[in-house]
Amino acid sequence: MNKQSLYKGCLEPIVLQLLGSHNRMYGYEITVKVKELTKGALQITEGALYPLLHRLEGEGVLTAEMEHVGNRMRKYYRLTPVGQATRKNALNELNDFIATLQLFNKPAIS
């Protein structure tokens, strides 16, 4: 078992948290920021991120605005009002989750 598997299911709350503290971000920026923030511990793959962003946009959690920087396209995402609430809720769940995991955090007994 690869430790990366622990992060399964955490991508959405992480992205929501990032967007909750950054006004707006584009996809590639998110991957770089996460890698940087976690010092490489977590590397979001684009194959996971882009479909997630599209889904969240479709659900009304995010809005997107295209922008051109030079000749290159960027798609900026930001939280909608619904997304703000979703983020808060996801944060609560994340904290409950962490608290629960801590219950099992014992050095050993043997």
Add this chain to the structure above:
Amino acid sequence: MNKQSLYKGCLEPIVLQLLGSHNRMYGYEITVKVKELTKGALQITEGALYPLLHRLEGEGVLTAEMEHVGNRMRKYYRLTPVGQATRKNALNELNDFIATLQLFNKPAIS
């Protein structure tokens, strides 16, 4: 997204931790203990647990011994020496994971 999805990938380290602090346990006991410990926050399904135990046994992480209590069978699992090491490693990964998640734990900015 159901918050249960956060636990995806955490079942193995949790089971290893439990067995690391309990000498030996049987499957059903594990489900009850986890539910009790987490006050219902985490309910391991048998469809997830039994295949996991079988896999870990096959990998040499656990050994099993059958026992009869009255007319009913119990299959007790315990960590092998390999399993002890696996548990320690899983615990480290779990702690790193928690530390990484904490990086995103900010109330908000908005």
Add this chain to the structure above:
DNA sequence: ATTGAATACATTGGTAACTTAGGTATGTGT
């Protein structure tokens, strides 16, 4: 000037780790 890496978007196919639903059987409470 060309090559590789970085930037930036995206999709497709495969898979691991679950959930849901079921099956078998014994014991216990009402």
Add this chain to the structure above:
DNA sequence: ACACATACCTAAGTTACCAATGTATTCAAT
């Protein structure tokens, strides 16, 4: 008698990811 708890198990479907690939532009290095 019936439901619920105990105790094992499996099979089929779902989900959320990863790996690989594709397109195109920009920049640094040789």
